[in-house]
Amino acid sequence: xxxxxDWLAGLxxxxxRENVDGWHCDQVLAEVRQHLGESGEDPFAAFGAxxxxxxxxxxxxxxxxxxxxxxxxxLAVEGVAKSFRRHRVLDGVDLRVAAGEVAAVVGPxxxxxxxxxRICAGLESPDAGRVTVxxxxxxxxxxxxxxxxxxxxxxxxxxxxxxxxxxxxxxxAGAELAARLDWxxxxxxxxxxxxxxxxxxxxxxxxxxxxxxxxxDEPYQGFDGESFLDFWEQxxxxxxxxxxxxxxTHRPEQLKRVDAVLDLGRQRVGAGxxxx
Amino acid sequence: xxxxRVVARATVVELLRRRTVVxxxxxxPLAFYLARHDLVGQSIRLATVGMAWALSTLAAFAxxxxxxxxxxxxxxxxxxxxxxxxxxxGLWCLxxxxxxxxxxxxxxxxxxxxxxxxxxxxxxxxxLIAVPFGLLVAAVLRRPLEAAxxxxxxxxxxxxxxxxxxxxxxxxxxxxxxxxxWTVDGTDGGYVRRALLHxxxxxxxxxxxxxxxxxxALRRRPHLRVLEV
Numbered sequence: 001x002x003x004x005x006d007w008l009a010g011l012x013x014x015x016x017r018e019n020v021d022g023w024h025c026d027q028v029l030a031e032v033r034q035h036l037g038e039s040g041e042d043p044f045a046a047f048g049a050x051x052x053x054x055x056x057x058x059x060x061x062x063x064x065x066x067x068x069x070x071x072x073x074x075l076a077v078e079g080v081a082k083s084f085r086r087h088r089v090l091d092g093v094d095l096r097v098a099a100g101e102v103a104a105v106v107g108p109x110x111x112x113x114x115x116x117x118r119i120c121a122g123l124e125s126p127d128a129g130r131v132t133v134x135x136x137x138x139x140x141x142x143x144x145x146x147x148x149x150x151x152x153x154x155x156x157x158x159x160x161x162x163x164x165x166x167x168x169x170x171x172x173a174g175a176e177l178a179a180r181l182d183w184x185x186x187x188x189x190x191x192x193x194x195x196x197x198x199x200x201x202x203x204x205x206x207x208x209x210x211x212x213x214x215x216x217d218e219p220y221q222g223f224d225g226e227s228f229l230d231f232w233e234q235x236x237x238x239x240x241x242x243x244x245x246x247x248x249t250h251r252p253e254q255l256k257r258v259d260a261v262l263d264l265g266r267q268r269v270g271a272g273x274x275x276x
Numbered sequence: 277x278x279x280x281r282v283v284a285r286a287t288v289v290e291l292l293r294r295r296t297v298v299x300x301x302x303x304x305p306l307a308f309y310l311a312r313h314d315l316v317g318q319s320i321r322l323a324t325v326g327m328a329w330a331l332s333t334l335a336a337f338a339x340x341x342x343x344x345x346x347x348x349x350x351x352x353x354x355x356x357x358x359x360x361x362x363x364x365x366g367l368w369c370l371x372x373x374x375x376x377x378x379x380x381x382x383x384x385x386x387x388x389x390x391x392x393x394x395x396x397x398x399x400x401x402x403x404l405i406a407v408p409f410g411l412l413v414a415a416v417l418r419r420p421l422e423a424a425x426x427x428x429x430x431x432x433x434x435x436x437x438x439x440x441x442x443x444x445x446x447x448x449x450x451x452x453x454x455x456x457x458w459t460v461d462g463t464d465g466g467y468v469r470r471a472l473l474h475x476x477x478x479x480x481x482x483x484x485x486x487x488x489x490x491x492x493a494l495r496r497r498p499h500l501r502v503l504e505v
Contacts, residue, residue, distance in 0.1 A: 080499075122500035123347050135505040137351060145348045147341060149293040150286060158345070161282040162352030189293065205348065212505060 004036055007043040007050055014054030028057050072134070073098045074244035075120065075213045080129030082115055089115055090126070095262050097244040099212070102235055104255055105248045107264030113248040114142050116264065117215045120246070135212025136163070142217040142248075144202035148191030152178070152201050155190065156208065163209030170208065177204040180237070182230050196222035203231065207238070214238060217248045279354055283362020287338055288369055297334065301370075304330040305378055316386055317460035320395060322435070323378060324402045324452045329431040331374070331403055335367050335410025336423040343418065346494055356494045360487060364407055371403035394459025394468075398452045401475045408482035409448050415489035448482065451475035 008029060015025050036043055047053040073096040082090040089112035097103045105113045118124040120131050121139040146155060153171050160170020178185050181200045190198055203219045220231045232254050238245050239259075247258070255261055292298060308326030312318040346359055379396045389395065410427065417423045430447060437444040439453050451474040458467035496502075 119497075119499070121347075121351060122497045122502075123351075125497045126499055130499045130501065132501045132503065134503050137502060139348065139351055141348070145345050147286070147290055147345055149290045154286060154289065157282055158286055158349060159352045161279050162349050162354040164353065209352065 004043050007047075008032065010050035011047075011054060014051045015057065017051075018054045018058035073132075074134045075246065076132040077116070077120060078130055078132075080116065080119055080126045080131065082112065082119065082124075082126045090119075090264070093129070093262070093264070095246070095260070097213070097246055097260065099242040099244055100239055101259040102239050102245045102247065102257075103260040103262060104258045105246060105262045105264060106250070106255070111264035113264055114217050117217045117246065117248060120215050133213050136209065138206040138208070138211035138214045140202050140206035140214070140216045140219045142221070144198045146190045146198060146201065149189045151187055151189055152185035152193075152204075153187075155201060155205055159205045159208050163211075165209060173208055174204055177207055177234075180230065180234050182227060194222065196224060196227060199223065200227070203234075210241075210243075212243060214243055214245045216246065218250065219247070220251075279358045280362045280365060283349075283354070283359055284366035284369065287342070287363050287366030290341065291334065291338060291366075291370060297337075301330050301334060301374065302377065305374075306381070309378075309382070316389075317456065320382055320386070320398070320460060321453060321456050323382060324398050324449070324456065325431055325434055327374065327378065327399065328402050328406050328434070328449050328452070329427060331367070331371055331406035332410035332413070332427050332430075333424060334370070335363075335407045336414040336427060337410075337420065338363060338367060339411040339414030340418070340420055340423065343414070343493075346490075350494045356491050357487065359494075360411070360490055363411065364483075367407040367410075368403060371407065375399045375403055389459070391459045391462070394455055397471075398455045398459065401452050401455060401471065402449065405448050405451070405475060405478055405482070408479060408486055412482050412486040412489065415486050415493070445474070448478050451478065 011032065012025065012029065015028060032043070032047065035041075035046065039046065075095070075097040077093060077095040080090055080093040081088070089110070093112075093116060095103060095105075095116075105116060107113055115124065117139070118141075119126045119129075120133075121137060122131070123139075150158075153174065156170045156174030157167050160167070160173065163170075165173065175185060178200065181203065183197060183200045185201070190201060193201070199219060199222045203216065206214060206216065206219075216235075220228050223231060235245055235247065235254075236257070249255075305323045305326035309319050309323035312322055342359065342363055349359060350356065375396070378399055382395050383389065383392050386395075409430075410423075413423045413426055417426065430449075434447050434449050434453070437447060439450070439457070444450050444453070451471040454467050454474065455471040457463055458465075458471070
């Protein structure tokens with residue numbers, strides 16, 4: 001099976017080049033291995049060249065050409081406008097994110113990405129427009145809103161209590177979410193944690209209690225490469241669970257896999273920009 | 277565990293981890309008390325002034341620290357009143373050992389005070405007022421330096437102002453001074469009545485204004501509709 005192993009190694013490299021990594025990559029490999037094991041076929045005969053098959057997989061994952069979602073949105077932003085000192089930052093922004101969809105909000109600095117998320121979270125008032133959320137709302141601010149002298153599990157207690165969770169339940173759920181970001185919370189006060197780890201806690205707190213809508217404002221700041229991939233893997237996992245996820249991002253790598261891109265540099269989202 | 281208790285516990289834990297602050301919380305009133313140890317009335321009065329400043333500053337910083345995470349907690353399901361009530365409860369819990377220590381120190385040191393319940397009462401009133409006062413200052417000023425300076429000004433006025441003048445009655449801790457006069461100088465019961473009435477009014481006023489300020493800061497904006505699924 002040396003030839004098959006070489007082919008699989010080539011497939012992994014090709015999948016990474018196509019931006020298919022983490023959980024999805026593992027799933028594809030497991031399915032291919034199973035097929036090859038059961039059929040005894042030559043991988044080239046069964047799947048073709050690794051690069052070719054990786055392109056097919058990436059296309060399927062991105063849902064190229066598929067129709068946009070018609071399910072009712074969990075998050076509906078309608079005509080949101082906001083100005084600061086006569087400078088219009090947001091001008092009639094619309095965004096609809098249904099269950100099982102990921103929307104990316106992109107745009108240059110000062111385009112109003114964080115302002116839009118704060119408006120969606122109800123922390124700031126728009127000059128016009130409205131936001132409707134179905135179900136719970138989890139918000140991960142750009143700057144982690146934490147209490148420096150409390151430990152991570154004490155933060156789980158606090159946010160979990162708000163979501164109606166008991167202490168043990170909140171700590172278990174927090175630890176599980178942290179593990180998916182490759183982080184094991186320890187007993188240090190969060191003020192002693194690295195920037196990236198504080199940001200992981202920031203993400204975990206937003207997702208604690210399984211809110212239906214997740215608003216994530218550049219949540220991967222300070223993440224190393226592996227953590228960055230783990231984070232996006234978690235985003236796809238949330239999508240698979242049927243959550244509506246909005247991610248403010250400067251990073252273009254993952255845009256081809258999201259369901260909608262709201263470009264605040266141009267302030268419009270079109271069906272043509274939907275990549276799924 | 278109720279939400280109020282969760283916030284109270286977090287407040288206590290967070291403040292207890294500030295070891296130096298805890299030490300100063302106990303040392304500041306002692307320094308004030310010893311400064312005029314030669315005079316019974318003055319030493320007791322200054323101990324309460326020191327405690328008022330230490331506790332209200334502690335409350336202000338607890339309020340400021342909480343303001344960073346309050347929007348997140350509000351979004352997770354906490355009510356504004358639950359957040360405030362939890363913080364007040366936690367701070368009052370921290371005040372209990374302070375009251376116990378200084379009641380013991382003063383009563384033992386000034387042995388034989390006939391109206392000793394007045395000493396305990398004055399310390400209790402100080403704690404009851406200092407906590408909402410500090411939280412209000414934090415809610416309104418929202419910056420640590422400004423908050424600390426205002427608290428210092430109020431503490432200074434409490435020492436400087438003529439207690440019989442009208443202006444003194446607008447200082448939050450006037451009731452403590454009034455009760456102290458009854459305790460040390462043996463004045464009539466009117467002093468106690470006025471002290472309790474003033475303290476009750478001040479606690480209600482400060483608490484009410486703090487609730488209003490925080491409710492406004494953490495209000496759910498009307499543009500957002502959250503529909504339960």
